[in-house]
Amino acid sequence: xxxxxxxxxxxxxxxxxxxxxxxxxxxxxxxxxxxxxxxxxxxxxxxxxxxxxxxxxxxxxxxxxxxxxxxxxxxxxxxxxxxxxxxxxxxxxxxxxxxxxxxxxxxxxxxxxxxxxxxxxxxxxxxxxxxxxxxxxxxxxxxxxxxxxxxxxxxxxxxxxxxxxxxxxxxxxxxxxxxxxxxxxxxxxxxxxxxxxxxxxxxxxxxxxxxxxxxxxxxxxxxxxxxxxxxxxxxxxxxxxxxxxxxxxxxxxxxxxxxxxxxxxxxxxxxxxxxxxxxxxxxxxxxxxxxxxxxxxxxxxxxxxxxxxxxxxxxxxxxxxxxxxxxxxxxxxxxxxxxxxxxxxxxxxxxx
Amino acid sequence: xxxxxxxxxxxxxxxxxxxxxxxxxxxxxxxxxxxxxxxxxxxxxxxxxxxxxxxxxxxxxxxxxxxxxxxxxxxxxxxxxxxxxxxxxxxxxxxxxxxxxxxxxxxxxxxxxxxxxxxxxxxxxxxxxxxxxxxxxxxxxxxxxxxxxxxxxxxxxxxxxxxxxxxxxxxxxxxxxxxxxxxxxxxxxxxxxxxxxxxxxxxxxxxxxxxxxxxxxxxxxxxxxxxxxxxxxxxxxxxxxxxxxxxxxxxxxxxxxxxxxxxxxxxxxxxxxxxxxxxxxxxxxxxxxxxxxxxxxxxxxxxxxxxxxxxxxxxxxxxxxxxxxxxxxxxxxxxxxxxxxxxxxxxxxxxxxxxxxxxxxxxxxxxxxxxxxxxxxxxxxxxxxxxxxxxxxxxxxxxxxxxxxxxxxxxxxxxxxxxxxxxxxxxxxxxxxxxxxxxxxxxxxxxxxxxxxxxxxxxxxxxxxxxxxxxxxxxxxxxxxxxxxxxxxxxxxxxxxxxxxxxxxxxxxxxxxxxxxxxxxxxxxxxxxxxxxxxxxxxxxxxxxxxxxxxxxxxxxxxxxxxxxxxxxxxxxxxxxxxxx
Numbered sequence: 001x002x003x004x005x006x007x008x009x010x011x012x013x014x015x016x017x018x019x020x021x022x023x024x025x026x027x028x029x030x031x032x033x034x035x036x037x038x039x040x041x042x043x044x045x046x047x048x049x050x051x052x053x054x055x056x057x058x059x060x061x062x063x064x065x066x067x068x069x070x071x072x073x074x075x076x077x078x079x080x081x082x083x084x085x086x087x088x089x090x091x092x093x094x095x096x097x098x099x100x101x102x103x104x105x106x107x108x109x110x111x112x113x114x115x116x117x118x119x120x121x122x123x124x125x126x127x128x129x130x131x132x133x134x135x136x137x138x139x140x141x142x143x144x145x146x147x148x149x150x151x152x153x154x155x156x157x158x159x160x161x162x163x164x165x166x167x168x169x170x171x172x173x174x175x176x177x178x179x180x181x182x183x184x185x186x187x188x189x190x191x192x193x194x195x196x197x198x199x200x201x202x203x204x205x206x207x208x209x210x211x212x213x214x215x216x217x218x219x220x221x222x223x224x225x226x227x228x229x230x231x232x233x234x235x236x237x238x239x240x241x242x243x244x245x246x247x248x249x250x251x252x253x254x255x256x257x258x259x260x261x262x263x264x265x266x267x268x269x270x271x272x273x274x275x276x277x278x279x280x281x282x283x284x285x286x287x288x289x290x291x292x293x294x295x296x297x298x299x300x301x302x303x304x305x306x307x308x309x310x311x312x313x314x315x316x317x318x319x320x321x322x323x324x325x326x327x328x329x330x331x332x333x334x335x336x337x338x339x340x341x342x343x344x345x346x347x348x349x350x351x352x
Numbered sequence: 353x354x355x356x357x358x359x360x361x362x363x364x365x366x367x368x369x370x371x372x373x374x375x376x377x378x379x380x381x382x383x384x385x386x387x388x389x390x391x392x393x394x395x396x397x398x399x400x401x402x403x404x405x406x407x408x409x410x411x412x413x414x415x416x417x418x419x420x421x422x423x424x425x426x427x428x429x430x431x432x433x434x435x436x437x438x439x440x441x442x443x444x445x446x447x448x449x450x451x452x453x454x455x456x457x458x459x460x461x462x463x464x465x466x467x468x469x470x471x472x473x474x475x476x477x478x479x480x481x482x483x484x485x486x487x488x489x490x491x492x493x494x495x496x497x498x499x500x501x502x503x504x505x506x507x508x509x510x511x512x513x514x515x516x517x518x519x520x521x522x523x524x525x526x527x528x529x530x531x532x533x534x535x536x537x538x539x540x541x542x543x544x545x546x547x548x549x550x551x552x553x554x555x556x557x558x559x560x561x562x563x564x565x566x567x568x569x570x571x572x573x574x575x576x577x578x579x580x581x582x583x584x585x586x587x588x589x590x591x592x593x594x595x596x597x598x599x600x601x602x603x604x605x606x607x608x609x610x611x612x613x614x615x616x617x618x619x620x621x622x623x624x625x626x627x628x629x630x631x632x633x634x635x636x637x638x639x640x641x642x643x644x645x646x647x648x649x650x651x652x653x654x655x656x657x658x659x660x661x662x663x664x665x666x667x668x669x670x671x672x673x674x675x676x677x678x679x680x681x682x683x684x685x686x687x688x689x690x691x692x693x694x695x696x697x698x699x700x701x702x703x704x705x706x707x708x709x710x711x712x713x714x715x716x717x718x719x720x721x722x723x724x725x726x727x728x729x730x731x732x733x734x735x736x737x738x739x740x741x742x743x744x745x746x747x748x749x750x751x752x753x754x755x756x757x758x759x760x761x762x763x764x765x766x767x768x769x770x771x772x773x774x775x776x777x778x779x780x781x782x783x784x785x786x787x788x789x790x791x792x793x794x795x796x797x798x799x800x801x802x803x804x805x806x807x808x809x810x811x812x813x814x815x816x817x818x819x820x821x822x823x824x825x826x827x828x829x830x831x832x833x834x835x836x837x838x839x840x841x842x843x844x845x846x847x848x849x850x851x852x853x854x855x856x857x858x859x860x861x862x863x864x865x866x867x868x869x870x871x872x873x874x875x876x877x878x879x880x881x882x883x884x885x886x887x888x889x890x891x892x893x894x895x896x897x898x899x900x901x902x903x904x905x906x907x908x909x910x911x912x913x914x915x916x917x918x919x920x921x922x923x924x925x926x927x928x929x930x931x932x933x
Contacts, residue, residue, distance in 0.1 A: 079839070079843050081839070091832035094855060105840035
């Protein structure tokens with residue numbers, strides 16, 4: 001199966017830039033997620049790949065096929081791109097049965113009746129809908145509808161699978177199950193997949209690689225761990241879960257690491273990264289901040305627990321240290337009052 | 353000069369047959385549909401304007417560009433009388449229709465009047481009754497020799513009304529147009545929150561005060577909207593002056609054009625074209641103002657927003673039953689009695705109060721309808737036009753609607769206005785336009801003297817109705833459904849054929865029923881086109897009536913109403929089955 005190359009994609013709607021020089025590559029069998037808030041351009045990017053939007057500039061190619069090349073005036077029609085798409089609404093045709101929906105791409109390709117029947121049976125078994133073949137869409141549950149959409153998308157073994165927020169129409173419980181199931185299927189079939197979502201949990205749990213987008217640009221690209229641990233941009237850190245930010249002076253530490261000093265953290269916070277410039281901002285995840293008893297020696301500056309909320313598997317605290325407020329996540333129950341707060345080396349990372 | 357007009361170049365089919373489907377892009381077919389729609393809709397206006405600017409009719413050799421036609425028109429005192437009559441009629445009708453229609457909509461939509469739901473349905477019925485049927489029915493009962501008119505004057509010796517006066521015609525005009533006001537205002541009422549009225553009541557206002565100070569001011573945009581629409585409709589009305597105005601020699605704009613055309617010294621005089629061009633400009637101007645004021649989308653919501661949300665009705669108190677009875681009487685007098693009169697008139701030798709009707713019973717009218725070749729042919733021709741033309745139009749409009757709203761065709765945005773415009777154009781004008789088109793262009797000659805020409809004119813005139821039904825249904829279909837099909841590998845036409853049109857089936861059927869009913873009753877565009885041998889119902893009724901033969905006309909009107917009723921019942925049944933499936 002081929003790679004997808006997206007190069008220098010730009011698009012404006014009535015003067016507003018929705019895509020601003022987007023470039024990325026999806027490797028064979030890779031699961032890549034476009035993650036970002038609504039309006040960031042992720043769906044527009046996906047629709048450009050699918051052929052339902054035409055970029056103002058740029059190139060999209062899939063293997064040897066050029067889908068769009070504005071420079072060379074190439075724009076392949078959507079129906080000739082051989083992609084499988086699952087839409088947000090699932091877009092199952094209401095006047096066709098489950099089997100007819102799945103058979104449609106095969107019939108359009110003029111396959112023989114017998115081959116169609118065999119393939120439809122196979123695909124329906126794969127998406128666990130063998131029993132529902134003769135049903136109409138309105139007789140199906142949300143999860144089943146999603147599987148019909150997926151079955152239809154993979155029916156003719158497309159080169160690439162595009163997923164446009166396919167879980168947003170499912171309820172929370174079902175969503176988690178569908179996520180695991182889809183990831184398993186993608187892995188088994190070895191489908192090159194581009195997935196669009198605004199849900200960080202979906203992105204982190206399913207992707208081989210995540211592209212975080214905002215305002216038409218890709219801000220960060222990397223594996224889920226890289227993107228979560230080293231967001232690099234403040235927006236990325238905030239979008240993927242909660243984050244504390246501290247700004248201060250940066251000096252060089254004894255082992256070559258950077259040390260950030262603020263009024264509250266006078267001893268400095270060790271950040272094992274190279275940093276240029278006299279000042280900097282670090283991001284610290286709430287679960288990475290250590291809290292200890294006020295009398296514990298050598299465990300960071302003193303703080304005050306302002307309030308606490310119990311969230312089942314952990315507590316969420318708001319702790320004031322000097323003039324800054326930190327959100328901290330911990331398994332330990334704490335009373336309101338004085339504590340000591342410590343940011344261990346390696347917990348923080350520089351952001352722009 | 354006329355022979356210099358260029359013939360459209362012959363379209364040659366590409367020779368290569370086999371790979372055609374692949375390299376011919378979907379947009380070629382789309383362009384063909386686009387061209388067909390635009391040519392049919394816009395085409396007739398060029399010959400119309402052209403002929404109004406020529407010194408001689410276009411079929412004669414020679415002639416120069418001149419404004420003489422307009423000068424002739426303005427010099428004709430009869431023209432100015434027709435203009436004055438039309439304006440007074442239009443003002444009277446509009447005031448009456450808007451006042452009554454609004455009152456009825458508020459009564460049925462916001463109060464606790466008994467029977468308001470049933471009345472709501474009955475009030476829109478006149479839209480479905482063929483207009484000529486209603487006019488003939490009114491004449492049979494309330495006309496100068498009408499049954500009730502005679503009863504009041506001869507038997508009771510009371511002073512009597514004159515239906516053939518301008519106020520009389522305005523009354524009938526209002527009855528015909530009230531459903532439009534009712535529907536518009538009712539839709540606006542259904543769309544507004546009745547908690548605004550509740551708020552006024554909890555502030556201490558009584559029902560009357562709530563209606564006058566809150567409800568009616570909220571309705572102002574809707575009322576203004578239908579005021580303009582009805583005024584524009586009144587300017588082009590033809591049936592009322594021809595049937596009612598003839599005895600008292602009152603002509604309106606459209607009937608003036610019609611009479612000048614059919615009784616002029618030179619056939620097809622160009623000042624009629626000039627008059628048509630003027631009327632076209634006035635009506636178009638009015639409708640453009642209306643579109644500016646209301647936003648053209650709104651009228652599509654109107655029909656689907658019927659019977660809106662829950663509300664607490666205003667209490668009419670002791671006026672509940674009186675208003676119910678008054679409304680019942682209104683419907684009886686305006687619709688039920690004329691329809692009964694129509695049936696009665698079709699079964700008697702002459703409708704008179706001097707003799708009890710059963711002494712005058714005769715089967716002769718019906719016998720004539722069954723045997724007279726012209727009358728019989730008019731029924732069959734109208735059925736062919738309504739059935740075949742209706743189906744073809746729905747198909748064409750459906751595809752054009754898909755191109756306008758679901759394709760990447762470069763000129764798609766011009767299609768929606770082209771689909772709306774024909775209904776905004778007065779029917780007589782479109783008729784004159786088509787007359788000249790058939791005369792001027794070679795392809796037109798093929799349909800000039802047969803039923804096809806009339807079929808095309810009637811279908812073009814009414815294709816807006818199909819669009820108005822199909823478009824809202826299409827707008828409700830998620831665009832991801834076509835995208836899913838495209839990404840499955842289907843081209844645009846396959847998506848249209850296999851996905852969108854099948855999903856639209858209920859809307860297509862509804863559009864066909866509406867087209868059928870309208871085509872059966874419409875006649876304005878073909879009064880200039882009808883030739884012996886190509887009769888349609890409406891024009892035949894008109895011409896037979898003008899010869900003073902009334903019984904068979906009533907019988908034809910009864911046939912028309914009966915066919916409409918049957919088609920409506922059948923259509924509703926099939927539609928219910930389609931929706932359930």
